Amino acid sequence: MQEHLIHLRALLQDYWPHLALGLSVVLGVSAAIHAAMTKNDVRAAISWVGVIVMSPLLGPFLYLIAGINRVRRQNLLEHGAEVFREQASYLYPPVSDVGPLAGPQFRSLQILGDRVSRSQLRNGNNVQVLDGGDQAYPAMLQAIREARSTIALQSYIFDSDRLGREFVQALAQAHQRGVQIRVLVDAIGAKYSRVPVVRLLRREGIRCALFMTNPLGFMRMPYANLRSHRKLLIVDGAIGFTGGMNLRESFMAQYTDGHPSRDTHFRLEGPVVVQLAASFAHDWQFTTREALPHSQWCADNWQAPKPHVPARCICTGPDRFMASTHHMLLGAFAVAQRHIRIQSPYFLPDQILLGALNTAARRGIQVDIVIPGQNNLRLVNYAMTAQLDQVLRAGCRVWRASGPFNHSKLITIDGAWSYVGSSNLDPRSLRLNFELDVEIYSRETARHIQNLIDKEIEDAQAVSLESLGAIPFGKRLRNRLIWLASPYL
Template sequence: MAYLEYLVSEYWPHLALLLSVAVGGTAAVHAAMTKNDVRAAIGWVGIIMMSPLVGPFIYLIAGINRIRHDHISDQRNKSLKDYAVTPDLPAADISGIAPSQFASLRVLGDRVSHFPLRDGNCIQILQGGDQAYPAMIAAIDQAQKSVALQTYIFDNDSEGRKVVDALARAVERGVAVRVLIDAVGSKYSHPPIIRLLRKKKIPAALFMTNPLGFMRMPYANLRSHRKILVMDGCTAFTGGMNIRAGFVSAVAGPDTASDTHFKVEGPVVLQLMSVFAHDWEFTTKENLPYETWCCNTWRAPAPHALARCIRSGPDRYIVGTHNMLLGAFAVAQKHIRIQSPYFLPDQVLLGAINTAARRGIIVDIVIPGRNNLRLVNYAMTAQLDQIIRNHCRVWRAHGNFNHSKLITIDGAWSYVGSSNMDPRSLRLNFELDMEIYSREIAADIEKLIDSEISNAEAVTLEGLAAIPFRKRLRNRIIWLASPYL
């Protein structure tokens, strides 16, 4: 023991060097071998090598995908068979809805999503918490056999407790209920609502995206950002809205935030339920039986829309949304409308958007004038010149923060859901979106976007150049960290 103490005291610098080389080298090799994006690989290897002890620790926390690709993929494939039995579903034919230009986009969706495009869906747009939350609670109260709820943020506030009360009523009348909340998103309110759910004996679980478990890390990777509510396998709600009082005018008053959610009836509900069932099984190891959680017949009111779900996340469906958007921007012939609260596309998506604008396509991009994430707003501002100089029109909406994520192409195709157009949503988060072929729905979404544009200010190169240099420098420095915001 004395000799060992002597070695440590005498040669500790050499031992520290060996330890740093071993740990740093192992972490650098891991990053080089597992990162598919060359920029991410270079960035992580640089951080690790420049700081051989601190760098590997940072990589351990933020750089490693702990939801192993093979594990989650195998588990999902095993369960998918149980939810793929869909007899007598109407065939999807886009020829009467969308021009021939969308035929290739439909093929892309077939290959990216692995869910079939289904006809016979009724999709209703709900604006903000004033419309969405009462409709969601009413649907929960009407459920007869099952309720599945998945969300990113579920605040323990007046609106969150109303949803909990509805779920508790469902449990009391014998309805099977499951609630899945992201582990990071659950910490946005204190105490977290998971305690109230368990107190009321509502089966609930946390999607464990927090790398260390015991630390509150709002920027932790691998979040479940999906929003799903399914009743009896027949009626569902999905979109971009979390559960929190800030979206309700009676509570938030003049500071009410806006968002867009969707009530869905029809066979696409089966796909929403499938995604929930897979995430629930991954988290809890419980397999949800098809008979309790799904149905094979739907009586969706007209008009009907063709739709399917698009999954994306750091598993076998990585860059699913990224690929869909590249395809959509490539087939556009007239008009692209984009509304996003966090508009930070990577260079590939920027190139697709800019190429569309250079082809003569009208490209309108709406972002909030007032953003709830200051750093993201700085990074967005630093990048806007790259699209404005290529003839895209960028609008900063006046009024309160709008959290909607909406895209339309040529008045026939829409893309809605939980994905933001930023690196986190496109590569790190588990997201869920819908592609919709419907001129009626596209027209309604375009009205929402155009309404924002009518009360917005155009961003110009002159206006960006007029920003003081110190602020432009700050924006560019924050922009350098945009993949990790």
């Protein structure tokens, strides 16, 4: 036995370069074939094949970790979510024609939404715009404190700071009243706090879970490339909150000496809340295998106060609904007749969306794009700057907002259609993250949102080709190099 071990060790010492070469070839070829056969985006396929070929052993390992979509949602989960989603919506039948409400050009957009969304467009919804944390967080806390039966809370980031502890306390008091509570936090977003909020929640006996904690099974690490970016609060199955706001004290004036970061959130009532609850139930069952029964988590009577507006949820993620938001935005930009307003903290659309915006501008549509003057992600800001000339040359107007960082994700078309929620216009939101947005056919809501955007434009600095050209060459080169990596930011 000892002789065999000595002989094997000698063989390894003599032939390990050949064995390493053979292993790298097998792994590289296998990974490259998998990327070529499974990636629908040619740029993604070429990028991954390049990484695999240029890094013989490291490349296949990186592809194994970050390149393979392991999210396979069971048909049972999908079916359960559909039943949950539409069970109580019979009170308001699907909207047959949005033309009289928004304009005839939106009829084709409604058909597109019917085909790419899991949810039907239904009337009977009330939408309240909440401008900033000083409006959103008190409204959310009030709903939690008045909860009678259930609370479902989902967030990408739920900090354990002073605001986060206020939410934990409100949830703990509701739990003591006998309210059923489920809290779902993304595994990556939970790491923004040194003391994870789930530790505080579990200490209070509140059911909580981390989304995508260990999808690889054999590796004790989060799968950082797929994240739940959704922000949801559903109380008693009747009141819903969604939008762009995480739970962080930096968005409250009282915790920032009167200079909070900005964001926009929405309070919803009506059939769309059933769709919000269905999205949460789907993600919760996917994460914990616990099914949330519709009879307990949706209200029996959820008549919304007037005005009533048509709305629906658009859920996206790296599953069979990956391109839903991408399709919706392409359709919206195509039907615009007067004005497109976009506010996004991370504006890095792909070439297809850039083409749609540029085509709209060349058709004579006024396209206004508002981005932060001071961004919280420096690399993303560099990449955005490198790409702005592509929309400016087509006639789009780009504005860098002044004041505190604004995290809002808002789009309006012709003052009649709005698209709001958690999605950014960047590769991560459009292809990797699990996102939730709401399309709203309402002139009143669109007017409110466009006023928020126009207010930002009033004090903003216009970006021009001349101002971009005045940036020193070294910084322009830096921006361009970082832009090349934008799909991975």
